[in-house]
Amino acid sequence: MAALDSDSDEDLVSYGTGLEPLEEGERPKKPIPLQDQTVRDEKGRYKRFHGAFSGGFSAGYFNTVGSKEGWTPSSFVSSRQNRADKSVLGPEDFMDEEDLSEFGIAPKSIVTTDDFASKTKDRIREKARQLAAATAPIPGATLLDDLITPAKLSVGFELLRKMGWKEGQGIGPRVKRRPRRQKPDPGVKIYGCALPPGGSEGSEDEDDDYLPENVTFAPKDVTPVDFTPKDNVHGLAYKGLDPHQALFGTSGEHFNLFSGGPEETGDLLGDIGVNKGRKLGISGQAFGVGALEEEDDDIYATETLSKYDTVLKDEEPGDGLYGWTAPRQYKSQKESEKDLRYVGKILDGFSLASKPLSSKKIYPPPELPRDYRPVHYFRPVVAATSENSHLLQVLSESAGKPTNDPGTRSRHQLNACKRGELLGETPIQGAPTSVLEFLSQKDKERLKEVKQATDLKAAQLRARSLAQSASGSRPQPLSPDVGHCSWHMALSGGMASTRTSNFKPFAKDPEKQKRYEEFLANMKRGQKDALERCLDPGMTEWERGRERDEFARAALLYASSHSTLSSRFTHAQEEDDSEQVEVPRDQENDVSDKQSAVKMKMFGKLTRDTFEWHPDKLLCKRFNVPDPYPDSTLVGLPRVKRDKYSVFNFLTIPETASSPVTQASSEKVPQHRASDKSRKPSRWDTSKEEKKEDSISEFLSLARSKVGPAKPEPSPLVNKEEARATESVSNKVVNKDVDSQTEGEGSRPSMDLFKAIFASSSDEKSSSSEDEQGDSEDDQEGTREADFKSSQETHLVEASSVAQASEPAPQEPAPFFPIQKMQIDEREAFGPRLPPVFCPSESRVLCVIHLHGPRKKKHRKHKHKGKQKNKKSEKSSSSESTDSSDSQSEEGPTDLSPQELLRRVV
Amino acid sequence: MAFPEPKPRGPELPQKRLKTLDCGQRAVRAVRFNVDGNYCLTCGSDKTLKLWNPLRGTLLRTYSGHGYEVLDAAGSFDNSSLCSGGGDKAVVLWDVASGQVVRKFRGHAGKVNTVQFNEEATVILSGSIDSTIRCWDCRSRKPEPVQTLDEARDGISSVKVSDHEVLAGSVDGRVRRYDLRMGQLFSDYVGSPITCICFSRDGQCTLVSSLDSTLRLLDKDTGELLGEYTGHKNKEYKLDCCLSERDTHVVSCSEDGKVFFWDLVEGALALALPVGPGVVQSLTYHPTEPCLLTAMGGSIQCWREETYEAEGAPG
Numbered sequence A: 001m002a003a004l005d006s007d008s009d010e011d012l013v014s015y016g017t018g019l020e021p022l023e024e025g026e027r028p029k030k031p032i033p034l035q036d037q038t039v040r041d042e043k044g045r046y047k048r049f050h051g052a053f054s055g056g057f058s059a060g061y062f063n064t065v066g067s068k069e070g071w072t073p074s075s076f077v078s079s080r081q082n083r084a085d086k087s088v089l090g091p092e093d094f095m096d097e098e099d100l101s102e103f104g105i106a107p108k109s110i111v112t113t114d115d116f117a118s119k120t121k122d123r124i125r126e127k128a129r130q131l132a133a134a135t136a137p138i139p140g141a142t143l144l145d146d147l148i149t150p151a152k153l154s155v156g157f158e159l160l161r162k163m164g165w166k167e168g169q170g171i172g173p174r175v176k177r178r179p180r181r182q183k184p185d186p187g188v189k190i191y192g193c194a195l196p197p198g199g200s201e202g203s204e205d206e207d208d209d210y211l212p213e214n215v216t217f218a219p220k221d222v223t224p225v226d227f228t229p230k231d232n233v234h235g236l237a238y239k240g241l242d243p244h245q246a247l248f249g250t251s252g253e254h255f256n257l258f259s260g261g262p263e264e265t266g267d268l269l270g271d272i273g274v275n276k277g278r279k280l281g282i283s284g285q286a287f288g289v290g291a292l293e294e295e296d297d298d299i300y301a302t303e304t305l306s307k308y309d310t311v312l313k314d315e316e317p318g319d320g321l322y323g324w325t326a327p328r329q330y331k332s333q334k335e336s337e338k339d340l341r342y343v344g345k346i347l348d349g350f351s352l353a354s355k356p357l358s359s360k361k362i363y364p365p366p367e368l369p370r371d372y373r374p375v376h377y378f379r380p381v382v383a384a385t386s387e388n389s390h391l392l393q394v395l396s397e398s399a400g401k402p403t404n405d406p407g408t409r410s411r412h413q414l415n416a417c418k419r420g421e422l423l424g425e426t427p428i429q430g431a432p433t434s435v436l437e438f439l440s441q442k443d444k445e446r447l448k449e450v451k452q453a454t455d456l457k458a459a460q461l462r463a464r465s466l467a468q469s470a471s472g473s474r475p476q477p478l479s480p481d482v483g484h485c486s487w488h489m490a491l492s493g494g495m496a497s498t499r500t501s502n503f504k505p506f507a508k509d510p511e512k513q514k515r516y517e518e519f520l521a522n523m524k525r526g527q528k529d530a531l532e533r534c535l536d537p538g539m540t541e542w543e544r545g546r547e548r549d550e551f552a553r554a555a556l557l558y559a560s561s562h563s564t565l566s567s568r569f570t571h572a573q574e575e576d577d578s579e580q581v582e583v584p585r586d587q588e589n590d591v592s593d594k595q596s597a598v599k600m601k602m603f604g605k606l607t608r609d610t611f612e613w614h615p616d617k618l619l620c621k622r623f624n625v626p627d628p629y630p631d632s633t634l635v636g637l638p639r640v641k642r643d644k645y646s647v648f649n650f651l652t653i654p655e656t657a658s659s660p661v662t663q664a665s666s667e668k669v670p671q672h673r674a675s676d677k678s679r680k681p682s683r684w685d686t687s688k689e690e691k692k693e694d695s696i697s698e699f700l701s702l703a704r705s706k707v708g709p710a711k712p713e714p715s716p717l718v719n720k721e722e723a724r725a726t727e728s729v730s731n732k733v734v735n736k737d738v739d740s741q742t743e744g745e746g747s748r749p750s751m752d753l754f755k756a757i758f759a760s761s762s763d764e765k766s767s768s769s770e771d772e773q774g775d776s777e778d779d780q781e782g783t784r785e786a787d788f789k790s791s792q793e794t795h796l797v798e799a800s801s802v803a804q805a806s807e808p809a810p811q812e813p814a815p816f817f818p819i820q821k822m823q824i825d826e827r828e829a830f831g832p833r834l835p836p837v838f839c840p841s842e843s844r845v846l847c848v849i850h851l852h853g854p855r856k857k858k859h860r861k862h863k864h865k866g867k868q869k870n871k872k873s874e875k876s877s878s879s880e881s882t883d884s885s886d887s888q889s890e891e892g893p894t895d896l897s898p899q900e901l902l903r904r905v906v
Numbered sequence B: 001m002a003f004p005e006p007k008p009r010g011p012e013l014p015q016k017r018l019k020t021l022d023c024g025q026r027a028v029r030a031v032r033f034n035v036d037g038n039y040c041l042t043c044g045s046d047k048t049l050k051l052w053n054p055l056r057g058t059l060l061r062t063y064s065g066h067g068y069e070v071l072d073a074a075g076s077f078d079n080s081s082l083c084s085g086g087g088d089k090a091v092v093l094w095d096v097a098s099g100q101v102v103r104k105f106r107g108h109a110g111k112v113n114t115v116q117f118n119e120e121a122t123v124i125l126s127g128s129i130d131s132t133i134r135c136w137d138c139r140s141r142k143p144e145p146v147q148t149l150d151e152a153r154d155g156i157s158s159v160k161v162s163d164h165e166v167l168a169g170s171v172d173g174r175v176r177r178y179d180l181r182m183g184q185l186f187s188d189y190v191g192s193p194i195t196c197i198c199f200s201r202d203g204q205c206t207l208v209s210s211l212d213s214t215l216r217l218l219d220k221d222t223g224e225l226l227g228e229y230t231g232h233k234n235k236e237y238k239l240d241c242c243l244s245e246r247d248t249h250v251v252s253c254s255e256d257g258k259v260f261f262w263d264l265v266e267g268a269l270a271l272a273l274p275v276g277p278g279v280v281q282s283l284t285y286h287p288t289e290p291c292l293l294t295a296m297g298g299s300i301q302c303w304r305e306e307t308y309e310a311e312g313a314p315g
Helices: A123-135 A143-147 A155-162 A201-208 A243-248 A262-266 A268-277 A335-343 A389-399 A416-423 A441-471 A485-497 A510-525 A530-534 A541-568 A591-599 A617-622 A688-707 A726-736 A738-747 A751-766 A781-786 A791-806 A820-826 A843-865 A873-889 A898-905
Strands: A580-584 A608-612 A639-643 B016-022 B028-033 B040-044 B048-053 B058-064 B070-075 B081-086 B090-095 B101-106 B112-117 B123-128 B133-137 B147-149 B156-161 B165-170 B174-179 B184-189 B194-199 B205-210 B214-219 B225-230 B241-243 B249-253 B258-263 B269-274 B280-285 B291-296 B299-304
Touching (some): A510 A541, A617 B133, B028 B070, B028 B291, B040 B070, B048 B081, B081 B112, B090 B112, B090 B123, B090 B133, B101 B133, B194 B241, B241 B280, B249 B280
Parallel strands (some): B070 B112, B112 B156, B156 B194
Antiparallel strands (some): A580 A639, A608 B184, B028 B040, B040 B048, B048 B058, B070 B081, B081 B090, B112 B123, B123 B133, B133 B147, B156 B165, B165 B174, B194 B205, B291 B299
């Protein structure tokens, strides 16, 4: 649509009468197909096509294969008598009349061909031709064209002349007064590219001239920018061998080293005229002297010194001769041109910037404080012995790194072992006593990293638990010991992810292995003195210390190796993954809090959640935005693994939505978790303590929901004592059905899916079918309801949909109704509805709508809420009938033909 | 010598009905100006999309190819292509000039409520009642979306795009703003199901209309409430809202057949423009001039300021 591209409506000029708008179903008229197009001769007779190789249209005589004389040749002369004057046939003898006419292949009359038609003296073409001449493979090949100039002018030229145009003028209406160049106001900054310096300078010189009032001027002739595409592989603005230099020789002239700018190349033709007298041919030293050339005296001395400058200055101002480097200062030149000479030749299409580039600002380095010492201060290092291992760990935790970094001790205090340790050597010992000796250096480093990470985590956890105990909302079942916290966390975390402990580091020593397993078990239970308890009391202090260390490291190693391995391999879909699903790490919780904030109009921090969100790389590229997380492969919200059978993952899965990402609705900890002990421990277990931090807000929301006006009414299914947020209510409901739900999901899809697939088509058939494109979203309920019976699915749907319903509009009381209606409505009625379909041009329709307005609205309202719909089948069906009558009656206006409509509009 | 700057005229509200066009496509689900405001698109419930010159009232082209009613459409920055989404769950990319379907993106599980081009018309963002926003790549031939934004818990009712942000309003009562440059998602809780959202023209604020008959002006960066506009009726339908061409007024459809104008700063009702007896379903504001298009029933209305003089003979 070219019309859209025009910048404004006012510029659009409409000529003639528009085509009639096409009717709705009508197809645009096709052009006459090829087989229907006919060829007729000048008398209007149909000409037959005889085949492309047998004469085309002009073969035959009146569509016969004969001629006027029939089969007899026009001039048969027996060659017996007059052999000598055998007439020689030319090609014309075999041609038809058409071929000899004006447009034939051999026209008889003389016509000026294109090659000799007039070439206007327009500068654009001239320039293009010059460029072509310069870049052509044989430079100067087009010069011949210049020598032969036809006198005839082209039609456009003549037309323009008749309209009053004169050569050298621009085209356009005459202007009253030469428009003054707009000088930019110095106060106003102008951004963007600098204007080309030579753009309008020529006209500015006469700015001060006296201009009479009644004189109009023709617009200036503008030479457009040359957009000759660069189609060679030469450098920018490379011109090859200059044809004038090569063909006509410039030996007598001065080498104009700094010649540049288009004005010099503009008078190529003039130069040719001057040098025309010279003999053409290539001459010069490199080619030597030919045999026919007389003047062989100047073979070696065609160059004369007079061709070079001897002074760094022009001899006479104005002749364009100047030295290699000296600027032409005495010439009255514009500032920009002066710069130009320094720069050298300006390429075509480029111009000097009027403003110099702003130099890059360099900031000085920050000043150091006076008492700064460029030496790192290391924490005091305590020798790792068994006595002070606790102290060591505390230190390591506070420093956030393991203790075995090179200390500030002097090297004389180190023994060989420790130095070797520092250097990363494996200690030389008689027999390996610990698994750690079998480890490669790389593994040890990894181990170290894991330990650091867990230390940090432990520190965070400790801070959190402190905060929790300060809040005092709930007694802590365990407060991790400061010293062992890191182990606890690392180990329990590691073990949580792997339930089967088939890793036996001390298999050689069954006693030790047993102790180790006991230690692990203790650790899992969360006992802080796990180590002390499991160790053999008969051992010496040194042995105990050593074993403690070993156990801890082995456990860590186990955890780390497991995690590193699991990061490299993909789990089998059926086995491992069946336990866990991925859910978003951060979720929008605390709806009740936010509701109260909204009620108090305290928008801002209270109502805002901010998440880390990873856009897709391609999306960033398409939006022209740098990837905010260039190193991550994550897309969307960061996700964590959660137990698949956790009820919370299923809280808000919509029955209809098939999105693979399940979105847990809340982070709240299940109270029922304690009951299902039978399940294997998972990572979820470890986060028990973390969840407690929600208790304050939970408490708050509980209080608010008690006080607040929009308190959710407990539904009949829910116990009275559960007066928490509706989410937890639904939690409970869902939890009951968890098993059946998962079974149901696994075995067959919900009834709703079948409905969506099968029911609609049959219903559409059953609905009165005068309009197949009617809005079928409403008129399907009656038939639906009858055949929708499935107790199991109903339960499922109930549970999940209550949870779903409580999300978007929790302030509404959620009466618990059987689900059939709701399901049906939900199919199309998410969210705000679209306004009703009617045509105001029909007054009758308006009337109907007016009558049924309130009822319908009520009905719609219910539909909007949708999820809380109850058995109002009669009512809704009756309103459905009004609906359908609406949709029928509105067919009236649409039956109008588009022309009719258009006529009304215009 | 410089002439003194002409005194800036006070903002005028479009209240003169210039033209009423019967679109002939049953209910007009949405009306949208193109990028420069010279043309408009109407989305019909008869599966067609029509391109008009609203001032002259001429129909330029009809785009048919949707399988169900068309619910939203948008034009690209260079007016070369259109996108539309509808009840057939498909997002369609059209060539403006030829009227042909260039691409048809399928993948939404429900009807598509809203579509938007990004700034360079390389990506189409579509929001659907299946609670996802899908980003479709117009450049490649991949049938899958580049990314699916599935954070919403209920249907998406409105999506707007700036140069580096995606703003989405959802029926779950939240406004989500995906900032691509910062890699963050800001979610503002409004509570009531959101029907329409839009950026202010200076890009500092977001206007949110919700089903509690309230429009709220939120600060984009902090989420704080800057203004609240009430008086209209919006309880059940998905109605449009927008800001006037110079951000001076807040404009919203209403279910009582009027278009409401509020002063943006004071929050006072400036004008309640009666359009007709039905529900004003959709509206769109000219990007630079005080010109408003409203859709009611099967027709659209063009409104200009009182002082507006039609140039040339009306076509």
